[in-house]
Amino acid sequence: MMSSTKTQFNHEGLKNKSIEDNDHDIPSTISSKRKDLIINFFIQGCVTSQPSGLWSFPGDQSRNYKKLSFWTDLAKKAEANGINGIFIADVLGPYDQYKGPGNFETGVKAATQHPGIDPSIPISAMASVTKNVGFGITFSTISEHPYLFARRLSSLDHFTNGRVGWNIVSSYLNSASLNLLNGVQLPEKTKRYEKTEEYVQIINELLLSSFRTDSILIDEKTKTYADPKLVRKIDYEGEFYTVPGPAYTEPSPQGIPVLFQAGQSPSGIELAAKHAEVAFMNESEPKRLKVNVDKYKEIAIKRYNRNPKHLKVIFLAMVIVAETEEKAWEKFEYYSKFADPEGALSLVSGWTGADFSIYDDEIDLTTVDNQQHREIVKGFCKKIYREGIPINKSQFAKFVSVKGSTNLIIGSVEDVIEELITWVDESGIDGFNFAPVTIPGSYDDLIEYVLPQLKKRGYFSGNYKVPNGTFRENLYGNKGQSFLPEDHPDFKYRWSSGSSEKFASKLAQHREHLRKRAKIDLNSNSIDDV
Known part of the structure; x- marks a missing residue:
């Protein structure tokens, strides 16, 4: 273990006496102080x-x-x-x-x-x-x-x-x-x-x-x-x-x-x-x-x-x-008219290794046999995925073609x-x-x-x-x-x-x-x- 003579830090940046003092669960990162x-x-x-x-x-x-x-x-x-x-x-x-x-x-x-x-x-x-x-x-x-x-x-x-x-x-x-x-x-x-x-x-x-x-x-x-x-x-x-x-x-x-x-x-x-x-x-x-x-x-x-x-x-x-959540989604739909869904699937393949070209468009990607592919679709489409609602390849590609791999935060101010x-x-x-x-x-x-x-x-x-x-x-x-x-x-x-x-x-x-x-x-x- 590290020498107890050295200053140690806990999760909040306060000094501890020794490494043994650190051997505990890390406290929550949630803080009441605004950053x-x-x-x-x-x-x-x-x-x-x-x-x-x-x-x-x-x-x-x-x-x-x-x-x-x-x-x-x-x-x-x-x-x-x-x-x-x-x-x-x-x-x-x-x-x-x-x-x-x-x-x-x-x-x-x-x-x-x-x-x-x-x-x-x-x-x-x-x-x-x-x-x-x-x-x-x-x-x-x-x-x-x-x-x-x-x-x-x-x-x-x-x-x-x-x-x-x-x-x-x-x-x-x-x-x-x-x-x-x-x-x-x-x-x-x-x-x-x-x-x-x-x-x-x-x-x-x-x-x-x-x-x-x-x-x-x-x-x-x-x-x-x-x-x-x-x-x-x-x-x-x-x-x-x-x-x-x-x-x-x-x-x-x-x-x-x-x-x-x-x-x-x-x-x-x-x-x-x-x-x-x-x-x-x-x-x-x-x-x-x-x-x-x-x-x-x-x-x-x-x-x-x-x-x-x-x-x-x-x-x-x-x-x-936008001014309202509805208008924000209208803005998303307008963006998607200029997007390239095929290009988005190309990006997904590079990011994840998954090639979604193997699927026909009528297939629900959230229920395919390949578990990795299912989880990829659900992860990328977190904003629109709901249990039991199908997502086909076109819908998946359209959504990713706007947001990429980011977390989309969409709505009113x-x-x-x-x-x-x-x-x-x-x-x-x-x-x-x-x-x-x-x-x-x-x-x-x-x-x-x-x-x-x-x-x-x-x-x-x-x-x-x-x-x-x-x-x-x-x-x-x-x-x-x-x-x-x-x-x-x-x-x-x-x-x-x-x-x-x-x-x-x-x-x-x-x-x-x-x-x-x-x-x-x-x-x-x-x-x-x-």
Whole structure:
């Protein structure tokens, strides 16, 4: 067990005397205190992310994703309304499982997340027209070598004055793996996360351990830009990578960008508990989401002694709002006239592995023999599914073609606000990634109808807590907190004092400590049943 001399944290962020004090059920995440929610615009560097075919909606601007003005306009809109961040999702290949493996025709026709761009390219332009909004960008650990990616991350952190975050993912499309891993199928999930853990460790060591924080002298008299005695090789040798170092880039404003993580499998939650400052989660109902929120915090607190106040969770949602619930559903029906149901089924096949092309349209998908397919339909159609009411393929595809994989929150302003608050209070989340049906229409509806009511009820301030601050300062609301909190497991990768030799010795001890932490039995069967 962890030494009792170390400060331990309970679920509410209060200090405990020892790890034994933590060996109890995690309290409910429901709190009577209102949160100042994290509100992000969710988007992807492509024509359409969650809906299918809605790029054809009158006035939709998503086809302009290739133009810098598309991104700079979005950034200015976000900052003008106090939006915390622009969260950019990403995939690295086409959806090609619908109507048989390798068939990408349906997805390409509908532009379902393909074609697209490198999501890092617009970031500097967006940063140049804003001062506060953050940028969370998704990069897979199969996308490029960690040495090269460390340079990319650090460069973005420099050019944004510390307003960038990295959403750590390991990819889920075989079409990406075949192109990036020399024709090899995507490894199974456990192996992907093992490789991802090594990848994150290398990024940490390159960005935090290569240059001592005071190594950059810029001394004109001695012609010394960086003190070579304060730059070291990391000499990393692992199962998947060998990286001698040092990093190519000098220390950036945040040291390492804000760390996001998207994944809810046991391995994903473990990775989030160790590294993520913000976990990105998705579930079909608040009680189910609460289970994963609690698991994330339970592991982070017990296994890595993290302060739960530094553990944030954001949730993917789509809002369709109007004056009344009836008008909101009329708006949904109008959207669906421009959607592409076949494209939606292509997305579903990529997300779940289920190919619904095998079913005729007259079949009730909620009663088919394949249990996985039944549950997929019920999960995606939570808003319209009722026991005993059939859902055929056309109805399923139509519904998903508008909402994608998000949780659809639809109704009057009052209905929408009540449901959003229910998600917060019952699941313990800290905010939302709001995905659009149309761009910029959905963001404009959010700004006009939803944010004012959240402000009125005390759930959203609309203010940046640290004006002109870094992403991390505004995340924690703490001026000067540009670097990782001290309770974060990656904090000790930072070389801030001492000789290279002494730091290397301390770092080796820290690595071993983390290795042992990862093997602790939490005496709980709740960790592995996600």
